[in-house]
Amino acid sequence: MATPDYYNMLGISRKATPDDIKKAYRRLALRWHPDRNPGDDTAEQHFKDITAAYACLSDGEERTRYDRLGPLYQPDGRPPRPEELNEVLGTVWGNLWGRRKKARGEDLRYTVSLPLEDVATGCERSIRIPRQVRCKTCGGDGAQPGNGRVTCDVCEGSGRAKGVRLFRSDCYHCEGRGYRIVHRCEPCNGAGIRSIDDAVVVKVPAGVATGQKLKLTGKGNEPGDPGPAGDLFVVINVEEHTLFRRRGEDVLVEMPLTFSEMALGADISVPTLEGVTTIRVPAGTAPGRVFRLSNRGLPAVGRTARGDLHLEAVLTVPSDLTPAQREALAAWADTLSDASHPQRQSFDRHVQERR
Numbered sequence: 001m002a003t004p005d006y007y008n009m010l011g012i013s014r015k016a017t018p019d020d021i022k023k024a025y026r027r028l029a030l031r032w033h034p035d036r037n038p039g040d041d042t043a044e045q046h047f048k049d050i051t052a053a054y055a056c057l058s059d060g061e062e063r064t065r066y067d068r069l070g071p072l073y074q075p076d077g078r079p080p081r082p083e084e085l086n087e088v089l090g091t092v093w094g095n096l097w098g099r100r101k102k103a104r105g106e107d108l109r110y111t112v113s114l115p116l117e118d119v120a121t122g123c124e125r126s127i128r129i130p131r132q133v134r135c136k137t138c139g140g141d142g143a144q145p146g147n148g149r150v151t152c153d154v155c156e157g158s159g160r161a162k163g164v165r166l167f168r169s170d171c172y173h174c175e176g177r178g179y180r181i182v183h184r185c186e187p188c189n190g191a192g193i194r195s196i197d198d199a200v201v202v203k204v205p206a207g208v209a210t211g212q213k214l215k216l217t218g219k220g221n222e223p224g225d226p227g228p229a230g231d232l233f234v235v236i237n238v239e240e241h242t243l244f245r246r247r248g249e250d251v252l253v254e255m256p257l258t259f260s261e262m263a264l265g266a267d268i269s270v271p272t273l274e275g276v277t278t279i280r281v282p283a284g285t286a287p288g289r290v291f292r293l294s295n296r297g298l299p300a301v302g303r304t305a306r307g308d309l310h311l312e313a314v315l316t317v318p319s320d321l322t323p324a325q326r327e328a329l330a331a332w333a334d335t336l337s338d339a340s341h342p343q344r345q346s347f348d349r350h351v352q353e354r355r
């Protein structure tokens with residue numbers, strides 16, 4: 001861990017005399033002492049931090065070492081490790097002269113499941129999403145309106161650290177705000193934000209696929225501090241369908257047909273994404289034949305042209321024939337010559353040649 005800016009913590013300049021250091025510590029220790037702030041974790045942390053800062057800066061030798069090493073200073077006197085050097089160079093150094101960044105609320109994610117039928121047409125979904133919004137009572141700063149905040153006496157309201165700013169430019173005691181909160185806003189208990197269940201309408205365009213994200217700008221969490229809200233990302237999940245399988249913009253349906261339907265031909269009611277239609281299966285249809293209904297598939301997002309619906313003929317064979325049915329079927333088969341099944345005839349011929 002990089003050592004933080006002890007001068008900033010005590011709210012003093014780098015030229016402070018031992019007496020200035022003692023006075024600053026005494027004043028801040030009174031303010032942040034745990035006995036005076038029971039149950040306040042922030043106050044407890046501040047108290048620990050200023051005490052560590054005082055322990056270093058009030059010792060002439062340690063102070064000299066701290067002034068020389070800056071963020072690489074270690075209270076136990078050991079030399080800094082390589083990863084500590086990296087951290088200091090990468091983060092502290094990078095933020096050295098940086099201003100306080102504007103807070104931005106977090107992005108949120110929400111998954112919407114929809115059937116393939118809704119993908120074909122596009123749809124609207126009302127969702128309830130738990131999100132955080134800025135408290136209306138305090139406007140987000142967490143202070144009770146009127147008497148909730150006082151000017152920070154360490155930075156005198158500037159929000160900036162005193163003296164040469166080696167580490168960070170924000171005042172440690174007010175985090176750069178320039179004021180401190182002395183009375184918390186009641187509705188949000190000082191958080192500046194409140195949790196609500198927000199009703200959001202999501203417009204899902206036709207043609208979406210599983211894993212695609214829709215971005216709803218500004219519908220994520222709002223930060224308490226001034227700054228923009230995050231975004232809401234709605235993740236699409238297209239449900240598995242019992243009938244339809246998706247192949248890009250085309251949709252595939254297996255169409256089970258009986259042997260007599262395939263041999264004799266039949267009008268078959270088939271499902272489409274919109275409902276039902278009838279197709280004519282011609283006599284002599286072989287299993288695996290695909291009937292294509294053009295423009296009955298899915299559109300690509302932002303397009304109106306649609307893919308096709310593919311109906312694949314699948315032979316369904318009965319497995320529970322009665323003795324009478326078996327006899328009838330065998331009798332019928334006997335009436336056929338080999339030429340009735342030319343594919344089988346050719347197959348048998350090839351087998352014969354291999355003997």
Ligand SMILES: [Zn+2]
Pocket residue numbers: 135136137138139140142143185186187188189190191192193
């Ligand atoms: Zn509030």
Ligand SMILES: [Zn+2]
Pocket residue numbers: 152153154155156157158159160171172173174175176177178179
């Ligand atoms: Zn301050």
